[in-house]
Amino acid sequence: MNDMSEMSGRLRKWRLAPEDLASPQLFRLLLRLGLPAMFGLSINAAHHTINMVFVGMIGEDQIAAIMIVLPILMLVAAFGEGIGVGVATEVGRALGAGDRSRAGTLASVSLAAGIAFGAASAVAIIAFPSFLLFGATAAIEPLAQHYLLIIAVSIPLTMAQIILDFLAIAEGNARFSMWTLVACFALNIILDPIMIFGFGLGLQGVAIATILSQLVALSIYGAYHARRLGTIRLTLGWRFGDVRHLRPVLAVGAPTTLTSLATAGAIAAILSVAGTYHGEDGIAGVGIALRLLGVGALPVIGISLGAQSILSFAWGRGDIDRVLLAARLLCAVTSAVGGVYGLTAILFSEHLASFFTDDASVVSIAGQAIVATHFPFLLFGIRQTVLILFQAQGRPKAAITVGLAQNGYLLFPLLALLPPFFGFSGLLGAMFLASALTGLLSCFCLARSLGALRQSSADRLTSIRPHPSFCP
Numbered sequence: 001m002n003d004m005s006e007m008s009g010r011l012r013k014w015r016l017a018p019e020d021l022a023s024p025q026l027f028r029l030l031l032r033l034g035l036p037a038m039f040g041l042s043i044n045a046a047h048h049t050i051n052m053v054f055v056g057m058i059g060e061d062q063i064a065a066i067m068i069v070l071p072i073l074m075l076v077a078a079f080g081e082g083i084g085v086g087v088a089t090e091v092g093r094a095l096g097a098g099d100r101s102r103a104g105t106l107a108s109v110s111l112a113a114g115i116a117f118g119a120a121s122a123v124a125i126i127a128f129p130s131f132l133l134f135g136a137t138a139a140i141e142p143l144a145q146h147y148l149l150i151i152a153v154s155i156p157l158t159m160a161q162i163i164l165d166f167l168a169i170a171e172g173n174a175r176f177s178m179w180t181l182v183a184c185f186a187l188n189i190i191l192d193p194i195m196i197f198g199f200g201l202g203l204q205g206v207a208i209a210t211i212l213s214q215l216v217a218l219s220i221y222g223a224y225h226a227r228r229l230g231t232i233r234l235t236l237g238w239r240f241g242d243v244r245h246l247r248p249v250l251a252v253g254a255p256t257t258l259t260s261l262a263t264a265g266a267i268a269a270i271l272s273v274a275g276t277y278h279g280e281d282g283i284a285g286v287g288i289a290l291r292l293l294g295v296g297a298l299p300v301i302g303i304s305l306g307a308q309s310i311l312s313f314a315w316g317r318g319d320i321d322r323v324l325l326a327a328r329l330l331c332a333v334t335s336a337v338g339g340v341y342g343l344t345a346i347l348f349s350e351h352l353a354s355f356f357t358d359d360a361s362v363v364s365i366a367g368q369a370i371v372a373t374h375f376p377f378l379l380f381g382i383r384q385t386v387l388i389l390f391q392a393q394g395r396p397k398a399a400i401t402v403g404l405a406q407n408g409y410l411l412f413p414l415l416a417l418l419p420p421f422f423g424f425s426g427l428l429g430a431m432f433l434a435s436a437l438t439g440l441l442s443c444f445c446l447a448r449s450l451g452a453l454r455q456s457s458a459d460r461l462t463s464i465r466p467h468p469s470f471c472p
Contacts, residue, residue, distance in 0.1 A: 021095070021172045021313040026322065030329050034306030036178035037169055038299045038337075053356060054192050055206065062203055063356065064280050065143035067287035071268040072148065073155075076121045078260030080159040083114045084166030086253025088305075089312045089391050090245075091170045091232065096316025103171075104233040106245050111163050111234065113246055118159030125152040140280065143203055150207035157214040164221045166305070171231040174306050176224060184217035252391060255399035259387075259407070266407035269415055270431065277424040278365055285365025286427075288356050293373050296341040297380060300334045304384040311392035324453040327389050331446065334381030342377040345370055365424075372428040379439025386442045389449060402445060406438035 023029045055062045087110040094103040126149060161184075168177040188209050195205025225234045267290060274282035307330040314322040345352060353366035383402060390399040411434035418426030 021092075021309060022317075026310070026325055027329055029310060030307055030326065030333070033169070033172060033174045033309060034303035034330075034333065036174040037306040038302035039178050039182075050189050050192070054196055055203070058196070058202060061140055061280060062143060063287060064283040065140045065147060065203060066206075067267075067271055067283060067290075068140055068144045069148050069151070070287075071264040071271075072125065073151065073158075074260060074264035074267065076118070076125075076155055077158060077162065078257050078264060079117055079121075080114055080162035081260050082253035082257025083110050083117075083159075083249060084162050084253070085256040085308075085391060086110070086249035086251070087163065088166040088170035088308060089252045089394075090249050091167065092309050092312030092392075093316035095171065095231065096313040100231065100233070102245075103231070104235060106249060107167050107232045108234050108236070109243060109245050110249050111160065111167075113243075114159040114163045115156050118156035122152045122155040125149075125155070140283075147203040147207055150204050151210065154207070154211045154214055157211065157218060161214055161217055161221070164218070167232055168221075168224075168230065169305050170309050170312070172309055173230055174309075176230075180217050180220045183220060184213045187216055188213035251396055252394060255387070255391065255396050255403045258400060259403035262404050262408040266411050269412070270427065273415060273419050273427050274365075274424070277419075277427070278361075281359065281361045282365055282424070284357065284359075285353070285362045286369045288353050288362070288366040289369030289373055291356075292345060292352060292370060293377065296338065296345065296374070296377060299341070300338050300381055300384055303334050303337065304330065304388045308388050308392060311388060315392045315394075320453060320457045323389075323392070324450065324457060327385060327446075327450060327453070330388065331382060331385040334384050335379075336381070338381040339378050342374045342380075345374040345377075349374075368428060369431070372432045373435065376432060376435030376439050379436075379442060382446055383438060383442040386446045386449070389446075398445070402438070402442055405441055406434050410434040410437050 021029070055066060087106055090106050091103045094100070094106065165177050165181070168174070168180075191209035191212060192206060195201050195209045199205060201208065224230065225232075270286060270290070271283050274286040276282075278285065307326060310326050311323055311330075314326060349370040350363055350367035353363045353370065356366070357363060383406075386402050387399055390396075390402070411430060414430035414433055415427070418430045420426070422429065
């Protein structure tokens, strides 16, 4: 009986154990890491989409209120994503170099820093809610403020969950991350209508459902690390001097943080311009298009996150051939996924918009915005491949060059130039051109970087020099 119990325990642990990041079956490994991460983030996208459908049943103003709050939450989450990407990359390199002790210290310090930042952000939001609601109209602001005050409580939980998700993927256990996300978002989807309609809480019910589901996800991660089912060992025994380990984490994660910050600012600016020309209908319509764009982006990002652990591990071992092959495979898979989604969204733009609302004006605006944003999305997979490659190599300047293009130094000048002359069509044109030019820049940088990797492989070098002159 004891033997059977022990065998059952070993079997459960084996099923939850991380993948072998040195496996020679690279494509199979990419699928085993990338598909669970993609599925997990797709569940996230589906959750937010279903969430918007429930909110749309209340009214268009409620959709607009959530979209006004979204940039604030993205602003805070940007730091969590930056820490997550940075610690995942550094942990992957440490594991590749065989230094598990450093990997555990990096993970523990980064998790503590993320939770502390989340708590400080929650306090700031609760103290100054009205100041943060940029672009809210008089009709939307009270709804947005009530929602924001409750959802602020979830911010430390969000930071912890983001970092723990990245750590699970970094050690090669994307499956556990996937099932945890599935449990979290499935519970959230179940609780949404209960809180919104059953208890009559409206938008406040959405926020409460989010908090409850996050607590469940963190409980699952707590059990995972308490039972030592993974490779990384989290500990509370780190010293204050270990905070120095945050420096490389923040340096590698800086491009992701800045990109997310730029995206949050871009969404706020885009919605503000949309509201200038079409009021609440414009905010809701463009908000629907941006939400659908996020639905398509998350699966591509999920595959990339799975590949990031492979690339970081290989780079830590100095295996240039494996880095080159993994980058090619990642580009092919993400481009296929992004291409299929982008074309589907373009062909059925207004049909997709009608799932969120039956208001003809909002559906029409959303349909136009979906087409403008999803044509250049066909190149999004290449952009993600470039970013993941640069992060794995520890090239933050190059990653920033690509990461800040679409929603940063390309978009804002176009927003300043086009809408004053062409109105709402100028807004659509600015979003289209910023995305398309970013895609072309990504193609150029990827071609040059893969060429440099091929040259390095041929010369039996362990680092790429020189870097492409255009990409720092």
